[in-house]
Amino acid sequence: MVAYGNQKVLQNITVDIPNNQITAIIGPSGCGKTTLLKTLNRLVDLYDEIRVEGEVRIDGADIYDPKADLLNLRKKVGFLSQKPYPLPMSIHDNITFGPRIHRMNRKELLDQIQELEKHIPIDSLCPNGRQEETRHSKTHEMAYLVEYYLRLAGLWEEVRERLHAPAAQLSIGQQQRLALARALAVEPEVILADEPTSALDPISAQLIEKQFKTLKNHYTIVVVTHILRQARRIADYVIFLYLGELVEHGPAEQFFSSPRDERTRAYISGEIS
Amino acid sequence: MWCRGPRLSTYQCSFKPRKAATTSEKRGGVANAIVGSLCLAFGASLLSFLLGLPIAFALQKEYISRRLAQITRLSLDILWGTPSIVYGAFGFIIMVYLGLRASLLGGIIALTLLMLPIMVRSIDEVIRMTPPELKEASYAMGATRIETTFKVVLRQALPGMITGVLLAFGRGIGDAASILFTTGYTDYIPRSLFDPVASLPLAVFFQVATPIPEVQQRAYASALILLIIVLLISVVSRLLSHRYSRHIIR
Numbered sequence: 001m002v003a004y005g006n007q008k009v010l011q012n013i014t015v016d017i018p019n020n021q022i023t024a025i026i027g028p029s030g031c032g033k034t035t036l037l038k039t040l041n042r043l044v045d046l047y048d049e050i051r052v053e054g055e056v057r058i059d060g061a062d063i064y065d066p067k068a069d070l071l072n073l074r075k076k077v078g079f080l081s082q083k084p085y086p087l088p089m090s091i092h093d094n095i096t097f098g099p100r101i102h103r104m105n106r107k108e109l110l111d112q113i114q115e116l117e118k119h120i121p122i123d124s125l126c127p128n129g130r131q132e133e134t135r136h137s138k139t140h141e142m143a144y145l146v147e148y149y150l151r152l153a154g155l156w157e158e159v160r161e162r163l164h165a166p167a168a169q170l171s172i173g174q175q176q177r178l179a180l181a182r183a184l185a186v187e188p189e190v191i192l193a194d195e196p197t198s199a200l201d202p203i204s205a206q207l208i209e210k211q212f213k214t215l216k217n218h219y220t221i222v223v224v225t226h227i228l229r230q231a232r233r234i235a236d237y238v239i240f241l242y243l244g245e246l247v248e249h250g251p252a253e254q255f256f257s258s259p260r261d262e263r264t265r266a267y268i269s270g271e272i273s
Numbered sequence: 274m275w276c277r278g279p280r281l282s283t284y285q286c287s288f289k290p291r292k293a294a295t296t297s298e299k300r301g302g303v304a305n306a307i308v309g310s311l312c313l314a315f316g317a318s319l320l321s322f323l324l325g326l327p328i329a330f331a332l333q334k335e336y337i338s339r340r341l342a343q344i345t346r347l348s349l350d351i352l353w354g355t356p357s358i359v360y361g362a363f364g365f366i367i368m369v370y371l372g373l374r375a376s377l378l379g380g381i382i383a384l385t386l387l388m389l390p391i392m393v394r395s396i397d398e399v400i401r402m403t404p405p406e407l408k409e410a411s412y413a414m415g416a417t418r419i420e421t422t423f424k425v426v427l428r429q430a431l432p433g434m435i436t437g438v439l440l441a442f443g444r445g446i447g448d449a450a451s452i453l454f455t456t457g458y459t460d461y462i463p464r465s466l467f468d469p470v471a472s473l474p475l476a477v478f479f480q481v482a483t484p485i486p487e488v489q490q491r492a493y494a495s496a497l498i499l500l501i502i503v504l505l506i507s508v509v510s511r512l513l514s515h516r517y518s519r520h521i522i523r
Binding site: 041043046070071072073074075078079081083085086087088089090097098101102166167168179182183186 | 404406407408409410411412413414415416417420424425428429519520521522523
């Protein structure tokens with residue numbers, strides 16, 4: 001249960017979010033989707049008069065336990081907001097911000113990149129003929145890290161010439177991809193995305209969706225969306241919220257083809273939106 | 274002032290050191306007042322910045338309760354509006370109590386008291402304008418409050434902070450009432466913090482009050498110089514502000 005002051009925003013929510021899949025939280029506007037998302041990395045703590053009752057378990061540990069490590073939680077669980085806010089620094093510094101504040105040292109960074117390369121080698125991200133160029137930057141961890149995550153987010157080709165330009169000069173689609181790269185740079189296990197494409201043009205939106213599909217094998221992704229078609233395109237598992245209550249949840253195919261609840265049927269068919 | 278000032282603001286008049294006679298002699302310049310004003314204003318700006326910046330940050334909602342912040346902001350607004358003669362009188366009483374004589378230090382203290390509310394409130398307002406989503410983005414990555422304040426909020430607010438500091442500087446350098454009792458007046462350039470010091474506003478004050486026409490004309494020159502300094506500060510503030518606003522998010 002989550003409430004702002006006396007107003008209950010979410011109640012009776014019990015759900016398991018599956019690993020290494022894209023889970024979509026769908027529902028009409030104002031139904032508590034964003035609030036549910038923000039409880040998953042305790043961003044709701046930033047709001048005044050918020051009350052949270054119940055447990056949220058990640059890897060078996062309750063994150064609302066007073067002894068829980070908040071900073072580590074936020075490192076493990078990355079967040080993309082609806083409107084991307086790049087930090088007031090250069091593109092390069094935006095990406096290295098996370099590793100710097102978590103004091104990730106040289107060894108950790110190299111380990112992290114090597115680990116990731118097993119699953120998504122940089123060669124597969126590079127267009128043909130560029131593979132040789134990437135090898136020489138392995139000597140500078142930060143530069144390599146920046147390049148790797150920008151490639152992973154699908155932004156490298158567009159910004160490679162101006163890594164030290166202000167991030168504020170990017171277009172909004174580029175800023176959202178930068179936010180994705182920034183979130184990935186601290187090596188999270190979960191990525192939360194609050195309507196990540198609603199502020200973007202169709203081409204940028206497609207790019208983000210494509211990146212999510214690439215990333216889902218290695219990360220657990222939870223996406224809030226009010227666009228039903230987007231959920232159909234990318235989701236493996238769906239959670240339907242209506243007026244702060246969990247109505248139905250299940251694997252996407254089953255959810256869209258044979259919904260069990262009346263309200264779900266109404267929402268999918270477009271009667272309520 | 275515009276007519277009479279430039280005529281006398283020759284290099285010789287303005288920068289003749291040491292022999293700046295203000296009340297009785299016909300010759301002399303205002304170098305003592307220029308140097309004195311700059312020392313006072315820079316000293317007071319530095320002191321009020323060092324004190325004011327932590328206070329401005331501490332007023333943010335991450336660090337203190339809303340009620341306390343409201344009371345503090347109201348008090349600072351009242352202090353901002355207090356006439357500067359009150360600061361002068363208050364500073365004078367403190368000096369007498371501490372056994373200090375009229376000096377550069379006394380003037381710096383009085384000006385700091387004057388400039389502090391301006392510095393704190395203007396920096397505070399700029400920090401409050403930081404978009405909350407920007408702070409949220411920083412927290413979402415696992416930054417602590419302090420890290421967010423110094424690495425994100427400070428950078429975002431920097432151009433506004435520069436403007437705030439220079440606003441306070443401009444206010445302080447032109448003020449006469451607060452330094453009337455606390456700095457004294459002298460023909461010499463101060464060699465230590467405990468020497469009395471001349472200042473441009475007081476130079477204008479004393480020079481206009483004399484019956485000698487040449488000295489009166491120097492008053493206009495002093496006023497013009499003061500104006501030019503404030504103008505230069507404005508220009509510098511715009512340039513610096515522009516230079517540091519490259520990265521900020523709008």
